[in-house]
Amino acid sequence: MTLSLTLKSRPPFRLDMSRVVPHLLQGLSARALARLDVTTIRVPVPLGDWFKITGTPGSDLVICDACAQLDQVGAALQDGNIVVAGDVGRCAGAGMTGGHITVHGHVGSYAGAMMRGGTLDIMGNAGDHLAGATVGAVDGMVGGALQVRGSAGAWAADRMRGGMIVINGDAGPQAGSRLGGGTLMVCGKAGPEAGVMMRRGTLYLNEAEPLPLGFVDCGTPDLVFHKWLAHQLQPYGRSAVALARARLRRYQGDMADLGKGEIFLCAT
C-alpha cells in the first residue's frame, strides 16, 4: 500500500515532516492524516493544508513536488520505502535505522545524520554535514549505506563511525573529518582538510586539495581488497568502480590524533 503526498505550493515557512514516516502512519484515517501537525511556526500547520493526500498508509510513501522547506523527511525511518520527487530540507533520513529513501532532487544539511541502518539514495546534491552528528551527539552515521549522485557540501561524513558513503561528485571542505570508522568515497574532488582529526576509518578520494599535515605518505600498496571492493561497488556507478580500480596512494593519519585512519588518493 502506498500513500502519496503532493505539495500544493511552496510554503513560506519550514515544515517538520518527522511525524510523516510509514511506521507512524499505520492505520490512520484520511482525516487523521490531514490533521498531522507539521508546524515549525507558532500556529499549528496540518499536513492537509499543504499536501494533497491520496492512497492508503502502508510501507510505501511517495512525496511529490517536494521542496527545500521540508525538514526531517524520513527521519528515524524503521522500514518501508520513501520516494521523494523534488528537493528536501534538513535532516533527511537522519537517525534512520532501516528501510530505503530515494530523493530525486537535492537535500539540505544533516542528511543521513546519525543513521544506523537502511539506505539513503540522493540523486542530486547534498548540503553540509552529510551523515554527520547533530549538536551534542558524539557520533555521526554508524551504519547503513548512503549515496549522493551529485556533490556534497562541507563536513561530509563528519564523526562517522560506521557504514558506507559514496559521493559520485565532489565534496566540500573537511570531508571525513573526525572520522572514527566506516568508509567515505569521493569520486570527484575533496575540498581542503579532508580527513582532518580522523581517528580510524577509510577515505577514498579521486582528487583532493592538499591533505592536512597529519597525513603521511605510505606508498602505493597493491591491495587485493580493492579488486573485491570494485566488484562490490558496481551498484554505485562507474565512477565508484573506477576509483577502487585506480592506482591508489595510501596516507595514514591524522597524526594529530590517534593516526589510525587511512586515505586512499588516486595516484596521478
Place this chain on the structure above:
Amino acid sequence: MTADSDDMARIDGQAVALPEAMARAVEILTSARQPLIVGIATDVAGARAALALGAVSGAVVDHVGSEATMSLVLPLQAVGGFVVTPGETRARADSVLVIGHSALQIMPDMAQALALAAPPPVAMEPGARRVLHINPGAMPLAGAELAEFTGLSPLALVSLLSARAQGHRVNALQATLTEGDRVAAWLAAAHYGVIIFNPQELGALAVEALFRLVALLNRTTRFTTLPLVPSASAETFKMVCLWTTGFPGRVSFVRGAPAYDPELFDAKRMVAHGEADVVLGIDGFGEGLGLPDHALAQIMLAPCLNGKARRPEVFIPIGQPGRDHAGVLFDAATGTLKAMPAAAATSRPSAAAMLETLRALALRKGGAPC
C-alpha cells in the same frame, strides 16, 4: 539624533507616550507568524525577561554574539574540555601560551591583569613565568617569547603541536617542524600550563583539536585553557539561557518547550531565508543586532536610535545596565557573574522592566502558544 529624542518612545519615528508604543509592540509581536528576538545585549535580568517574552510569544531567541559563543560551545558539546579562571591563571600558571592575534584585542591589559611578568605565587617550583605568544600578528604580547607559523591555519597549527607532542610524524616543511618541536618541548616543560585564545579566531574545529591536545598533555603534566569571550552580554545570555531552558542559546519556543539548534535558530540565517516575519531587537550596549543590512527590526529597545540603521516601527528607550541602572553581568576578570551598581543612575527603564511589561501585555492578549 539628539539625546533628548532618545528618551521618548516612538512609533514610525514620531514621539509617543510609552504605553502607546508598548501596545503597538505587543500588537506586532502577537500577530507574527514567527517572531525573532535578537541582540539581547543586556544584563541577567534583561536576558531572563527576553527569554520569558520569547516563551509567551513563541519566538526564536538568539544573541548577537552567539556566533562567537558557539565556537566554544560546540567543541565543549562535542568532546568536552578543560577551562580555568583568570584568577587561578594569575596565581598558578608557570607557563602561559597565547595563540593568535586577537587575544590581546579582547584582553588588552592581559600582561597586567594576569601579572605575567611576575612569578606565579603558588606555583610548584619558584621561578619566573614562561610566556609564549604564537602567531601574534601585529600585537605581540610584551615580554613574551614569540613563535611564528606562517601559512598554517589555526587547525593545522594545533594539529602540528598535537602530533609532535605525541612524537608522531607529520608532513610539513623542516622549518615548520623545527618550530613545532620547539613549542612541543615548551609545552612538555610546563608544570601548570594555560593556553589563552579567542575561540572565534581559531574556529570550532581547532578549538576541539586544542581541547584534545590539552587532554593529551594532562596525561603527564597539568594543562588547561582560558578562552577569551569577546562579549560580556553574550556570555551573560548564555548562562541565563542554560539555567532557564537547559540550552546555551539559539533556542526556539515555537512549540512551547524550548528547542535548541545552533544552525536552524541562527537569527542571521532565519532572516536571510525570510523565516522570521517580526524582529524584536534589544541593544543595551550598542552591540548591534548582527543582522544583514536589509533586515529590519520592527521593534527596537535601545538607549538610543542608531542613525545608520533603518528606523524601527516601534522604538522603546532603555538604559544601559551598570550605568543607568544596576545589573548583573559576566565579568571577564573573574570569569563569572558580577553585580554592578548604577555608575550614573538615571530614570531610564531597564530592558528587563520593558520586556516584562511586554510579556504581561502579550499574556493578556492570549499570546501564549500553549
Place this chain on the structure above:
Amino acid sequence: MLTRLQGGRVIDPTRGLDERGDVYFEDGRIVAAPSHIPDVTLDAAGCIVMAGALDIHSHIAGANVSTARLLLPEAHRAHKARPATTWLGDIGFSAAETGRLYAEMGFTFVVEPAISPQQALHAHLELADVPIIDKGLLAVLGNDDVCLSLIRDGAGRAALADVVSATLAQSRALGIKVINAGAAAAFKYNLRGFSLDDVVPHYGVSSRAILEALQQAVMDAGVHHPLHVHANNLGLAGNVETAKATIAAARGLPMHLAHVQFYAYGREGARGFSSAAAELAATINAHPHVSVDVGQVMFQPTVTISSDIMRQFNGLGEARPRKGIILEGEGNGGGVVPLIYARDNFFSALQWAAGLELFLGITNPAQVFFTTDHPNGAPFTAYPMLLALLMSADLRDEWCASLPAEALALTHLPAMRREYSLNELAIMTRVAPSKLFGLSDRGHLGAGARADIAVYSDQSDRAAMFGKAKLVIKDGVIVVRDGKARADYFGRTLALAATPDATMVRRLEAHSQALYGINYASFDVPAFALPQSHGFEDIACRS
C-alpha cells in the same frame, strides 16, 4: 484565613503522632486546634499527611550544574521528544522544572551542597528562579589558598572561624562543605591520588589537618550544620578504609559525611570490588555524632557533577557519552562527566545494593539522610521508587532477581528484610534534616511550624504515592494539587546570618588583590542583583 486539613493520617514523629486527625494553619504557619470555625476545609481523608520533605544534598544550581546542561544538549532534546524512554529524561534540567518536580514529590526545601564562594552570585541567581521550594547552599572551602595558608602557618582557630564567617556572609550560605580536602589543590600540582594523610605540595598540609581545622572552624563560627565532608578516594575499591578513617578523624565531634555509598567498597571478589556497606554501617552506628547521606545509585544514564576535580579527571575514561568538562577555579572548580548506571553492569548493581545496605544497616533514621547525590547517583526524580524500595523487601527481591548474581553475592542485601515505616521515613526526610540545619520551624507539624505540608493519597504503590503528592502546601499556599504544581509561587533562600570580622575581611581583600588581582567584593551577592521574586530568610547562628 484559617484552613483545616481534615481527616488525614497525620505522621509527625516530633510529637510521636501517627493517627487520623486535622492540621490547622493560618497566615503561613501551623496553629493549634482553634476555637473558631475554619474559613476553608481541605479534605485529606484516605491521605497521609506529613511536613514538607527536606533534601540536604542535591546539585540543583550553580556553574557546575549549568556546565552539565551545556555538555549534554542531546539528552535534553531527546527528552522533549520522547520523555518516557530517553536518558536523562527526567533530570529536571532547568531551574523552573527543578522546583516544579521537587514540589510535586512533596519537597519544600532543598540544599545545593557545593558552591565555590566565587560562584555564589551565579548560584543564587539560579536558585532565585527555582519556584515553589525554599533553597539554601553550602559554600566550599578547604582547597583554597586562604585556608591552606592559614592552616600551614598555624594561624589558629579564631582566624579560620573568621574565614568561615566571612565566606558564609559573602556567599549567603547555610553551611560549609569541604570536598576531597586538599586534593583539588594537589591535583593542580599534578598529584593523581590523595588520601587522608597525604600532603598538599607547596603548603605541606595534610587532608586530615584541613578536615580537623575546618570542622572546628565551622563549630566555632556557630554554623548549625556540622562540616559537610566529601571524603577522599570517592568510588575506589577498598575505600571503606578511607571512610572509617575519616569518621575516626571526626574525634567524637559532629561531622556530616556526604554520599557515603560511594565509600562503601571493599576489595573482595574476582574483580576486587565488593560492598563493604555492612562494615561502614556498623562504624556509623557506633559513632552517633556523625551523620551521613547515602547518594543512592539507581539504574539510568545520568551525569556526575562534582567539585572533586581529581576524581572527575580520573573518571573521564568512563564517560558515556565520551566527553567531559574539567573547570578549575580559585578553590575547587568542578568536573562534569556523564555516566550510565546499567542493571546488567556488575559495578552499577553493586553500587545500588551497597546504597540500600547502608539505608537498611544504619539503625537510627535520624543519622542517615535520603539522597541520590542528584544527579550523581541518579536524578532526584528517582526518589519515589527509592522510597518504595526502602519500604518493601519484596520489591527489593524483585529488583535483585534481574541483577547480576555475581554482584549481589558480594553484598548482604538479599538477606536484609528491614522495611522502613512511614514514621521512619518522616524522621529521615523531615525531622532529622531540619534539625541538622537548625531549622526549628520545619520538618514537623506542631504549632508555630511553617505550613509546609505534603499530603499523599495512601496507596499500596508507594512509588506512585510519593511521586505525585495529592496536595502540597507551602507557607500556607496550595502549590500542588493532584500531582500538578503551579509555577507562579516562589519560596525563599535561607542564609545564615553570619557576622564577618572586619579585620578578616580586610585581610581577604588584600589577599584576593595580591594573588588573583581581583577585588574581593566582586563576589558579593547584593540584594539588588537578585530578581524581585527572590527573598532571603536569615537564619540566626548557633549561639
